[in-house]
Amino acid sequence: MTQAFTQTAFTNTTQANPKLPTLPTGWPIGSYASYEEAQRAVDHLADSDFPVSDVTIVGVEPMLVERVAGKLSWRRVLGSAAMSGAWFGLFVGLLLSMFTTGAGLLPILIGLVAGVGFSMAFAAMSYGATRGRRDFVSTSQLVARRYDVLSQPRTAERGRELLANLAAKTQLATS
Secondary structure, rough: OOOOOOOHHHHOOOOOOOOOOOOOOOEEEEEEOHHHHHHHHHHHHHHOOOHHHEEEEEEEEEEEEEEEEEEHHHHHHHHHHHHHHHHHHHHHHHHHHHOOOOOOOOHHHHHHHHHHHHHHHHHHHHHHHHOOOOEEEEEEEEEEEEEEEEOOOOHHHHHHHHHHHHHHHHHHHHH
């Protein structure tokens, strides 16, 4: 394969974009309690014609947070499986009916029943295999205790000044 057809031929090689995980570089120019505040700071820098390609947002002290959404029961598992199986079965049935001439609603009905049946069977096997060890639904999220905004040394002082101005404006607006 020639250089013309590889991904590196189309990428900007002058900008540092590490392929492997590397530690961030730069000087801290701001620290924020939430990711939203850090994004707002970088947006302010961008609006002030700051070279944001020099900026990195770093989540410090990452945590995996699992938020429990509800309890699982056989009724909830099988009901959810029946609904998702019905939609998938309906889709398959509609596809079958488009390619079967004169069959009427039979392919749609077969797809619907098969989708519900197979989905409920697989959900029952999956839930039964847990034997009650995980009877809840949850979502996981990676968060950090704080978010630091870093900038390369050549632009760090200007970045600090711009973010100090943003903090002063925000403090005046809330007072």
